[in-house]
Amino acid sequence: MLTIESLTHLGMGRASDGQSLLPRVLPGEEVDVAQDGTVRIVTPSVNRVAPPCRHFKSCGGCAMQHATDAFVxxxxxxxxxxxxxxxxxxxxxxxxxxxxSQSRRRAKLSGRRTKKGAIVGFHTRASDTLVQVPDCRLLTPALIDSFPALEALTVLACSRKGEIDLTVTEASLGPDVLVATDKELTPQLRVELAGLANQFGLSRLVWNDEPVVMINPPAQEFGGTGxxxxxxxxxxxxxxxxxxxxxxxxxxxxxxxxxxxxxxxxxxxxxxxxxxxxxxxxxxxxxxxxxxxxxxxxxxxxxxxxxxxxxxxxxxxxxxxxxxxxxxxxxxxxxxxxxxxxxxxxxxxxxxxxxxxxxxxxxxxxxxxxxxxxxxxxxxxxxxxxxxxxxxxxxxxxxx
The missing domain is CATH 3.40.50.150 (Vaccinia Virus protein VP39)
Known part of the structure; x- marks a missing residue:
């Protein structure tokens, strides 16, 4: 059994053996670590809470949902x-x-094709496994609502074995989306992407460094100036x-x-x-x-x-x-x-x-x-x- 003595600046727990750094633990907790690295909390901290997001255990986007807001x-x-x-x-x-919570207005997500469609989400911690996060507690509701568009984009932009990056930013007249992919932008694909942007109400769609369509300028306001x-x-x-x-x-x-x-x-x-x-x-x-x-x-x-x-x-x-x-x-x-x-x-x-x-x-x-x-x-x-x-x-x- 190990005792967690403190946290690093990255939120990893320093254990009493002087060498173990364990995720999602809190100072003062007693834990058991299985041979496969699984951590079991034996004596929980008074600062431990139930994570507010149902994706916390599998998603790598958050590190500290197991602690009270005051502790964090x-x-x-x-x-x-x-x-x-x-x-x-x-x-x-x-x-x-x-x-x-639910105030992050910009996110970099990953997309991957599947047999039935596509997955869009975040990777698990220290892994290339992709997790869907339809109930993410970080992103604004507008970004969550853009997931169907991002999944449709993934089907068009991604090979069956590859993965793409999707940077999506909330804008007043529709999501602003930047796709990073190795797939070539052909004339036919341009037509399909323009149709997708119109269907899902995207304000702007950019393919790597090349603008595909801008239906509405995705303006941000800085002190009232667009x-x-x-x-x-x-x-x-x-x-x-x-x-x-x-x-x-x-x-x-x-x-x-x-x-x-x-x-x-x-x-x-x-x-x-x-x-x-x-x-x-x-x-x-x-x-x-x-x-x-x-x-x-x-x-x-x-x-x-x-x-x-x-x-x-x-x-x-x-x-x-x-x-x-x-x-x-x-x-x-x-x-x-x-x-x-x-x-x-x-x-x-x-x-x-x-x-x-x-x-x-x-x-x-x-x-x-x-x-x-x-x-x-x-x-x-x-x-x-x-x-x-x-x-x-x-x-x-x-x-x-």
Missing amino acids: ADWKQDIVVKAVQARGIDTVFRDIATSP VVPPPGAFLQATKHGEATLLAAVEEITMNANRIVDLFAGCGTFTLPLAKRAEVHAVEGEVAMLDALDRGWREGHQLRRVTTETRDLFRRPLETDELRHFDTAVIDPPRAGAEAQIETLAASEIKTIAMVSCNPVTFARDARRLVDAGFDTPWMQVVDQFRWSPHVEIVASFTRK
């Missing part, structure tokens, strides 16, 4: 707190903000999470006159901030900035927005370029923004709003700013990826 919230907050404290940073943490993102473009996972992050960024930048938005994407922060300040949006993907620019030009009562396509990992904005701005917003990928943080630290910018999806690189970058003379009065953890190990962080940095 504390565990996620603690991951970030420990990462920050390990870098010697002292700050105040606001209460964690957790997105509700933007049509390029297929598969980054989007905050939930509207709740996006609103929470935006509220924090707006609070941090409330006194700004000229803002530089680094890793701006399609304008999640740029366009709402442009209601009261001039914004320069910098992003490495041309298509995202084109979408942002079109949204701004068609928007109402927005101040000046300029865009710049630039690889901020290889060519960060230098201090002489940053002197035109009093405030920076930065939301880098998981790798963080070490090079750009260096130039921000050396610049004269007074205020920085930093958003991150990786506690380790966030803490590293935050330490550099603190060393350069910034205070960090508060941080907040945002849980858009409910029941998973993933977290978002937003933090305020003000130069002393």
Whole structure:
């Protein structure tokens, strides 16, 4: 018998034998592990609950449905707190903000043909076995309603032995679907796909990198401004999470006159901030900035927005370029923004709003700013990826 001593940042239980990492267990539990690796809970934790989703045992999409919401919230907050404290940073943490169930508006699913039709869903943990999830507790009802369309797409796009990826995003006028497949897009297949899109009310259907049909522009709203993102473009996972992050960024930048938005994407922060300040949006993907620019030009009562396509990992904005701005917003990928943080630290910018999806690189970058003379009065953890190990962080940095 083993006792679970703690959880890793990925939600795996560290057992008392000093070597076992076990899934779906909780600290303090006593467990038996069979020779085939099956874990039996002997003494359950007081924080253990019945999973709210009937697919939890077979699906690999969630890791923490067996724990109370309060436990998961504390565990996620603690991951970030420990990462920050390990870098010697002292700050105040606001209460964690957790997105509700059935609020994930974008998902990457897999599809596989069967003798009777098709399966669309998620893989089981550490396996290529595909599980249907018609009652998924993560996805919005609109995404669940798109499953028949995705199954029909799988029949057309997939060979009998292959598998395809389906990225589906909720849009107001119908699902926005990107298909990743090795199958050739023939003229006849184009006709069939167009018919399928009309039948199921898809707003846009893209085959690999090639648009097949757009019945309605799949616009997303950023602060009331409509933007049509390029297929598969980054989007905050939930509207709740996006609103929470935006509220924090707006609070941090409330006194700004000229803002530089680094890793701006399609304008999640740029366009709402442009209601009261001039914004320069910098992003490495041309298509995202084109979408942002079109949204701004068609928007109402927005101040000046300029865009710049630039690889901020290889060519960060230098201090002489940053002197035109009093405030920076930065939301880098998981790798963080070490090079750009260096130039921000050396610049004269007074205020920085930093958003991150990786506690380790966030803490590293935050330490550099603190060393350069910034205070960090508060941080907040945002849980858009409910029941998973993933977290978002937003933090305020003000130069002393």
